Amino acid sequence: MSERAIIVGAGPAGLTLALELCSRTRIQPVVLEKTGFMGGISRTANYKGNRIDIGGHRFFSKSDRVMRWWLDILPVERPDAGLDPETTDLVMLVRSRLSRIYYLRKFFSYPLSLTPRTVWNLGLWRTARAGMSYFRSMLFPVRPEKTLEDFFINRFGRELYRTFFRSYTEKVWGVPCAQINAEWGAQRIKGLSISRALLHMLKKMRHSPDLAQKGTETSLIERFLYPKFGPGQLWEEVARRVRDQGGEILTNGNVVGIRQDGAGRVLGVRATHAPTGDTRLFEGQLFCSTMPVRELVQALDPPAPAAVRGIAGGLMYRDFLTVGVLCRDLKLKNRTPAGLERVKDNWIYIQESGVEVGRLQIFNNWSPYMVADPRTTWIGMEYFCNQGDAIWSRTDAELIDLAKRELEAISIADPADVLDATVIRMPDAYPAYFGSYDRFPALIQWSKQFENLLLIGRNGMHRYNNQDHSMLAAMLAVDQIISGARDPDALWSLNTEQQYHEEK
Numbered sequence: 485m486s487e488r489a490i491i492v493g494a495g496p497a498g499l500t501l502a503l504e505l506c507s508r509t510r511i512q513p514v515v516l517e518k519t520g521f522m523g524g525i526s527r528t529a530n531y532k533g534n535r536i537d538i539g540g541h542r543f544f545s546k547s548d549r550v551m552r553w554w555l556d557i558l559p560v561e562r563p564d565a566g567l568d569p570e571t572t573d574l575v576m577l578v579r580s581r582l583s584r585i586y587y588l589r590k591f592f593s594y595p596l597s598l599t600p601r602t603v604w605n606l607g608l609w610r611t612a613r614a615g616m617s618y619f620r621s622m623l624f625p626v627r628p629e630k631t632l633e634d635f636f637i638n639r640f641g642r643e644l645y646r647t648f649f650r651s652y653t654e655k656v657w658g659v660p661c662a663q664i665n666a667e668w669g670a671q672r673i674k675g676l677s678i679s680r681a682l683l684h685m686l687k688k689m690r691h692s693p694d695l696a697q698k699g700t701e702t703s704l705i706e707r708f709l710y711p712k713f714g715p716g717q718l719w720e721e722v723a724r725r726v727r728d729q730g731g732e733i734l735t736n737g738n739v740v741g742i743r744q745d746g747a748g749r750v751l752g753v754r755a756t757h758a759p760t761g762d763t764r765l766f767e768g769q770l771f772c773s774t775m776p777v778r779e780l781v782q783a784l785d786p787p788a789p790a791a792v793r794g795i796a797g798g799l800m801y802r803d804f805l806t807v808g809v810l811c812r813d814l815k816l817k818n819r820t821p822a823g824l825e826r827v828k829d830n831w832i833y834i835q836e837s838g839v840e841v842g843r844l845q846i847f848n849n850w851s852p853y854m855v856a857d858p859r860t861t862w863i864g865m866e867y868f869c870n871q872g873d874a875i876w877s878r879t880d881a882e883l884i885d886l887a888k889r890e891l892e893a894i895s896i897a898d899p900a901d902v903l904d905a906t907v908i909r910m911p912d913a914y915p916a917y918f919g920s921y922d923r924f925p926a927l928i929q930w931s932k933q934f935e936n937l938l939l940i941g942r943n944g945m946h947r948y949n950n951q952d953h954s955m956l957a958a959m960l961a962v963d964q965i966i967s968g969a970r971d972p973d974a975l976w977s978l979n980t981e982q983q984y985h986e987e988k
Contacts, residue, residue, distance in 0.1 A: 490753050490766045491515045492739050493774030495524025496951040497941030499722045500553075500958035501772055506729035508962060513726060514766055516737040516755050521716070522723045524774075525913055525942070526951050528716030529808075531906045533856030536808050536864055538910055540831055540845055541715040542581060542708035545952035549959060557721050558711055569712050569853065574721065576709040577851055582828050585648060586844075587835035589895055592648070594833060610647070617641035632917075633661035635669035652835055655842045656868045657802055659918060668917040668948065712853050715951075739775060742783045748933045770965070774941030774954075776801065776912050777927065788930070795927045798920025799946055803876060804913035806845075807865045807887040812901040814846075814861050826861060839890040840875060841865045860903060865890070871911055880907040915946040932972045940975065953978055 489505055491498045494517035502513035521527045529536040545551055554576070561567050561575045569575050585592040590605040603611045618641035626634040632653065636645040653661050711717040723733055734755070740763065741754035752767040773780050781788050781796035788796070816832075817824040832844040845864040847854040855862045865887045869875040878886070884905040891897040924946060931939055940957040942949045949957075957975050964970055 487511045487770065488768035489513045489770040489772060490768040491772045491774070492753065492780075493517065493524065493941060493944070494522050494719070494723065494733060494735075495774055495941055495954070496526050496719065497944060497954035497958045498772065498774045499523075499719055499726065500955040501938075501940065501961060502726045502731050502733075503722050503729075504959060504962040505965075506726055506731050509966060511770065511965070513731040514768065515723075515726070515731065515733040516739060516753065516766065517733065517735045518738050518775075520735045522733075523716045523719035525910055526715040526719060528714030529806075529908045531808055532904070534808065534810060534862045535714045535716075535847065535854040536806055536906075536908055537714045537716075537845065537847065537850055537854070538806060538908060539804065539866070539913065540850070541951060542830075543576065543710055543715070543718075544708040545950075547952055547956055550952045550955050553955065553959075554709065554718065557725075558718055560709065573712055573717075575712055577712060579708055579710045579830075579850065580828070581706050581708055581830060582849070583831040583833065584829055585833045585835050586894070586896075587648070589836070591832075594831075610643075614641060614643040614647070617643035629666050631662045631666055632664035632669050635666040636661065639669075648835060651837070652833060652842065655840075656914075657916065657918075658868065658870060658873075663918050665917040665921055710851055712851055714851065714854055739779070739783055741785050742771075742780065743785050744934070746786055748935050750934060750937045770936050770938070772938040772940060772944075772961070774944035776915075776943040777939070777946045780939075780944075781927075792927055792930050795920045795923045799924070800916040800919035800921075801912040801943075802914040802916055803869050803871050804910045805867050805869065805876065805883070806908045806910075807867070807883050808906045808908065809863050809865060809884075809887055809891070809897070809902055810904040811861045811863065811897050812903060814863070814897050815895055834894065836894045839894055840867060840886070841890050842868050844896070863897075868914075876909070883907050912943060915943060915948055917948070921946070928976060935970065938972075938975070945976070949978075 505513045558576045583594045621641045625638045736758040737755040743751040750771040756763045816827045843866040847862045888899040941954045
């Protein structure tokens with residue numbers, strides 16, 4: 485390998501790029517990871533054999549290329565072919581998706597559907613108001629659609645927006661929906677609306693979708709793949725393959741400087757090894773950044789223009805923490821002919837007022853192998869925050885006490901049934917579509933001057949991508965490296981339209 489690619493970040497984008505370079509070129513990847521873990525926000529934390537999927541990751545993509553890539557790493561379980569998860573670790577499980585909204589101490593389908601249960605839980609008067617509000621939004625949509633509030637009202641009506649979207653979304657982002665760019669809705673929710681949800685419900689009555697589910701909106705997907713031990717298992721296996729094929733991955737390496745020549749080329753990256761304090765210069769011919777754009781611009785030497793530094797400095801992120809709580813049992817139950825059993829939800833969106841928790845995961849339902857003792861219930865209570873605010877600044881003991889009180893307050897679990905707990909913090913988890921984001925296109929244009937620098941990944945592009953979009957950007961980048969046809973616009977156009985680029 486005569487050339488080297490310096491890759492900042494061992495998340496889905498960085499590790500995909502590294503393995504693609506190893507498999508398809510003679511360029512040696514050198515990955516610098518700030519933490520000691522693989523996968524970025526897609527990593528799996530392990531606490532006494534109980535695993536936490538940070539943020540929850542369904543392995544589903546409308547891209548055949550991504551699906552094939554995943555299954556080359558971890559094939560689908562097939563006991564008849566020797567791929568039995570009881571005896572083999574490197575497998576994907578096929579899982580059913582169930583996500584519901586918890587509101588008024590009752591469950592509502594997510595996405596919302598007009599079923600007798602929904603009408604019963606909401607009540608006739610609320611349902612009638614929601615219906616009238618929805619038809620009004622169809623006849624008189626908000627134009628121009630500038631904010632996330634406009635986006636929700638146009639697709640669900642003002643009444644459903646106020647009931648099911650406003651408080652949860654503002655809990656996630658910490659600012660009113662009227663201050664968030666409508667592009668976030670287009671990015672994350674895409675074509676979902678009441679009419680799409682109703683059409684999907686009618687289709688379900690006719691047939692059961694196969695695993696591909698090509699014609700289904702991503703928010704409505706009902707089956708997905710999942711690594712036996714969570715998403716981090718896949719990225720740890722990818723990292724192993726990168727190393728086996730001659731790539732380097734250095735952990736606990738914090739990038740503190742990026743040397744450039746001022747004429748459109750990056751020359752090297754300086755990184756400090758946290759345990760020793762040693763700083764080392766990494767030189768190469770190609771550089772790829774998945775680190776937050778704000779940090780990238782701050783690290784440039786010589787500095788970026790003042791206007792670019794101003795945009796980067798105003799980019800905002802939402803941080804995130806999970807309180808993992810091990811319980812003997814939950815109060816939430818399903819009634820079955822065999823008796824009461826634990827609910828089947830992967831996620832539960834907490835819409836209740838008076839509590840700070842935003843979402844709850846039940847890890848047993850992602851994979852039974854995520855839990856050390858299957859007789860217990862292992863849940864993740866998710867809190868959205870900013871570094872330095874009241875939630876983030878609490879000690880782990882205080883956060884665990886908060887989680888116990890909130891479980892009791894919304895009738896999910898009895899504090900006496902809590903056996904153990906831990907806290908996992910994730911800074912810069914979600915790139916925000918406010919702050920200086922309205923000026924971000926100017927920064928994108930400036931970044932294109934660097935002929936040997938690629939920006940990919942969720943934080944690298946300051947875009948709320950799913951992991952498959954980050955992977956597609958990495959794959960497309962390697963395609964361009966091999967062909968010699970540099971086209972940064974093609975990378976930035978991924979996941980900006982209703983359909984994936986290969987489906988246009």
